[in-house]
Amino acid sequence: MASQKRIAKELTDVTSNPPAGMTISLPDDSDIHKWHVTMDGPSETPYAGGHFGLIVRLPAEYPFKGPEITFATRIYHPNVTNDSEGSICLGPLKPGNWKPVTRLKSILEAIRQLLIEPQPDDPLEPRIADQYKNDRRDFEKTARSYVAQYAKGAVKFSDATGTEETTTKRSEPEQPRRMMGQE
Amino acid sequence: MDTDDDFMSNVSSEEDMLPDDSDNDMSGDDDFDFDDEPDPDIDIQKDIGQQKRAAYDVPFTVHQPQDIQRQQDDLINEVNMILNISKEEAAILLRHFRWNKERLIEDYMDRPSQVLDAAGLSEKISGPPKLQVIPGFCCDICCEEEDGLESFALKCGHRYCVDCYRHYLAQKIREEGEAARIQCPSDGCNIIIDAKSLDLLVTAELTERYHKLLNRTFVEDKDTLKWCPAPDCQNAVECNIKKKDLNRIVPTVSCLCSHRFCFGCILNDHQPAPCDLVKKWLKKCADDSETANWISANTKECPKCGSTIEKNGGCNHMTCRKCKHEFCWMCMGLWSEHGTSWYSCNRFEEKSGTEARDAQAKSRVSLERYLHYYNRYANHEQSARLDKDLFHKTEKKMVQLQKESGMSWIEVQYLSSASKALQTCRQTLMWTYAFAFYLARNNLTEIFEDNQKDLELAVESLSEMFEKPVQDLADQKLKVDIMDKTSYCNKRRIILLDDTAQNLADGKWTFNVEFSTPSAGPSGSGARK
Numbered sequence: 086m087a088s089q090k091r092i093a094k095e096l097t098d099v100t101s102n103p104p105a106g107m108t109i110s111l112p113d114d115s116d117i118h119k120w121h122v123t124m125d126g127p128s129e130t131p132y133a134g135g136h137f138g139l140i141v142r143l144p145a146e147y148p149f150k151g152p153e154i155t156f157a158t159r160i161y162h163p164n165v166t167n168d169s170e171g172s173i174c175l176g177p178l179k180p181g182n183w184k185p186v187t188r189l190k191s192i193l194e195a196i197r198q199l200l201i202e203p204q205p206d207d208p209l210e211p212r213i214a215d216q217y218k219n220d221r222r223d224f225e226k227t228a229r230s231y232v233a234q235y236a237k238g239a240v241k242f243s244d245a246t247g248t249e250e251t252t253t254k255r256s257e258p259e260q261p262r263r264m265m266g267q268e
Numbered sequence: 269m270d271t272d273d274d275f276m277s278n279v280s281s282e283e284d285m286l287p288d289d290s291d292n293d294m295s296g297d298d299d300f301d302f303d304d305e306p307d308p309d310i311d312i313q314k315d316i317g318q319q320k321r322a323a324y325d326v327p328f329t330v331h332q333p334q335d336i337q338r339q340q341d342d343l344i345n346e347v348n349m350i351l352n353i354s355k356e357e358a359a360i361l362l363r364h365f366r367w368n369k370e371r372l373i374e375d376y377m378d379r380p381s382q383v384l385d386a387a388g389l390s391e392k393i394s395g396p397p398k399l400q401v402i403p404g405f406c407c408d409i410c411c412e413e414e415d416g417l418e419s420f421a422l423k424c425g426h427r428y429c430v431d432c433y434r435h436y437l438a439q440k441i442r443e444e445g446e447a448a449r450i451q452c453p454s455d456g457c458n459i460i461i462d463a464k465s466l467d468l469l470v471t472a473e474l475t476e477r478y479h480k481l482l483n484r485t486f487v488e489d490k491d492t493l494k495w496c497p498a499p500d501c502q503n504a505v506e507c508n509i510k511k512k513d514l515n516r517i518v519p520t521v522s523c524l525c526s527h528r529f530c531f532g533c534i535l536n537d538h539q540p541a542p543c544d545l546v547k548k549w550l551k552k553c554a555d556d557s558e559t560a561n562w563i564s565a566n567t568k569e570c571p572k573c574g575s576t577i578e579k580n581g582g583c584n585h586m587t588c589r590k591c592k593h594e595f596c597w598m599c600m601g602l603w604s605e606h607g608t609s610w611y612s613c614n615r616f617e618e619k620s621g622t623e624a625r626d627a628q629a630k631s632r633v634s635l636e637r638y639l640h641y642y643n644r645y646a647n648h649e650q651s652a653r654l655d656k657d658l659f660h661k662t663e664k665k666m667v668q669l670q671k672e673s674g675m676s677w678i679e680v681q682y683l684s685s686a687s688k689a690l691q692t693c694r695q696t697l698m699w700t701y702a703f704a705f706y707l708a709r710n711n712l713t714e715i716f717e718d719n720q721k722d723l724e725l726a727v728e729s730l731s732e733m734f735e736k737p738v739q740d741l742a743d744q745k746l747k748v749d750i751m752d753k754t755s756y757c758n759k760r761r762i763i764l765l766d767d768t769a770q771n772l773a774d775g776k777w778t779f780n781v782e783f784s785t786p787s788a789g790p791s792g793s794g795a796r797k
Contacts, residue, residue: 094411148409149432149439180444185409185436185453186426 088147092117095189104194112242118143121157122193123240127201131228132160135236139196141189151183152192157242161224161231163203163214174209175199322762324539324769326519328507328531331493333483336504340486343369351376356462361387363448363482366489388451388460390423397422397465399430407432409453420469422461426454430469437461437470447481497534498527507531514543516773537695540768541703548781549702553642563635571600571623600625641705648698651731652691658734659687665738673742682747686734686754693727693761700764708778712771719764726757 106125120141126132138157144150156171166172208214216224347358364387365372406413407429421427440446452459487493509519519531528537572593594603666680730753
């Protein structure tokens with residue numbers, strides 16, 4: 086598979102020279118299609134001091150099909166679903182927008198940027214987006230309380246992915262079911 | 269009555285159609301749904317509409333796949349010549365401008381480089397697209413760098429290996445159904461791949477799909493074109509009715525596959541009711557009809573606060589949960605006036621009871637009114653379905669009749685005409701009830717209802733004749749009756765539609781609902797994509 090070489094290269098790249106505040110590991114060394122990323126909440130944001138887990142799933146068709154990236158840690162953010170799914174709304178990840186040349190590193194950096202600068206005009210959680218726009222202090226307060234509740238200490242990747250064991254061998258590409266309707 | 273002449277013309281026109289039908293390879297058994305979608309007005313139109321187009325009629329053209337292709341080619345050739353750019357580029361530009369040739373040329377003359385840029389084209393001149401082997405090349409997608417790796421780049425110069433390019437295009441075309449706007453795989457590069465480069469890169473099967481998708485965007489991009497919604501029909505219909513006209517006209521068009529549909533909303537023909545009312549009505553029916561039926565049959569309203577109450581057992585002494593009003597379920601009167609006749613209500617004359625019942629009746633009127641129209645609408649809908657079943661039987665009947673009576677094929681065609689007339693007329697009747705539901709009462713409504721009644725009576729009696737056993741049908745007298753009635757039904761339908769459409773066009777109807785012009789906003793049209 087042509088994608089193996091590309092993924093291996095990206096992985097070496099990203100582990101030897103990781104994006105700011107991130108560590109990347111493979112939950113299963115034999116499967117390079119699934120990455121665990123720990124992202125530190127950027128300073129000067131309500132997420133500072135938190136450690137957020139991200140799960141990156143690369144479909145078999147990668148890089149012709151984009152990765153699926155979800156938060157494993159609950160986070161209070163206009164562009165991330167406020168549930169255990171942790172789906173992210175990010176322009177380049179939408180099916181029509183994905184370009185095969187795009188590197189995961191730049192996507193991860195874009196997610197970090199999203200924490201620094203939420204996009205309330207393209208929200209996944211309209212209510213949180215409203216609050217972000219109109220009542221910033223309340224928004225930051227809740228965001229911080231989420232950090233205190235969910236994002237302290239070592240990151241747990243297990244709960245959002247109950248089917249972890251069964252997904253190691255994934256012949257069928259996983260459809261981005263959670264992103265539906267968010268075009 | 270002029271039936272004979274009419275019938276001969278009808279028959280002969282049908283005769284002409286026959287070879288056409290058999291050429292049409294879609295005449296499987298089940299296709300009757302569409303094949304038999306009748307067009308009984310042809311002969312009548314000769315009577316009424318020859319001098320002037322009938323008010324309910326809109327001009328339209330049906331385009332077959334090769335016409336659609338030719339139209340695109342013509343436009344592309346024209347732009348190719350006027351602007352002196354390649355055909356592939358002309359095609360991309362035209363798609364970018366949604367096939368608005370005039371605007372394209374004007375804009376291009378004004379500021380060519382911006383236009384090219386926005387459309388995803390490059391000004392660079394280059395030879396025909398070709399695959400190249402470049403020493404030391406490393407593909408940025410798969411990270412492959414072996415010697416002799418074939419690669420390809422669009423005018424933008426972003427070069428990738430042929431394998432990756434193929435993969436990318438297959439993903440776009442097959443999985444995402446994209447064709448007109450496939451960009452260079454590079455990040456942030458908006459150069460669009462042209463048909464010639466695509467042909468060079470992918471398999472014939474994929475190219476075919478690509479061109480199919482391109483054709484689809486041609487029809488979808490143009491407001492005056494719509495696909496015929498019949499299953500397996502590949503034709504498109506062109507009609508110049510604008511969205512804003514839809515409250516003045518009901519643009520029913522008829523495809524070559526004989527499917528009749530509304531150009532405004534793509535639903536099956538719903539004359540005489542305008543699209544907006546149809547939408548309202550269908551929504552109301554989906555929401556309300558069953559609920560309303562049940563409420564009407566099983567509940568009453570509290571005489572004091574109007575809450576809907578279902579009596580789920582027990583005696584007639586009701587206490588409203590909401591307002592604590594106490595009343596008798598039978599007479600709806602105050603319970604306190606019941607005196608000693610508890611639990612057996614036989615009083616009917618007291619004032620409180622009569623008033624309460626009046627109020628009750630009033631509140632039920634709107635519900636009853638809706639059910640009145642709904643039941644008739646639903647009845648015609650169902651009958652039309654049954655008549656469709658009947659048509660299949662009719663075919664057999666016609667064959668049987670030929671055998672038994674020695675009539676020729678042409679001589680039994682009157683049954684087919686009758687069946688078609690029944691279905692079209694029922695379809696119309698069905699929608700007259702939805703239309704009438706939203707009409708405010710005035711003189712015009714009375715004329716409308718008279719027309720409706722005439723048509724309905726005629727249809728019912730034709731329906732009855734039509735169901736007679738085969739041996740009766742052989743009777744010459746019945747045959748003539750059926751032919752007369754068929755013609756009469758068709759004529760009544762034309763009159764009704766013409767009258768209604770005329771008043772609609774003149775804005776003479778008053779409706780009891782906000783009747784919106786489906787102007788701006790996406791609500792007016794049917795589903796896109």
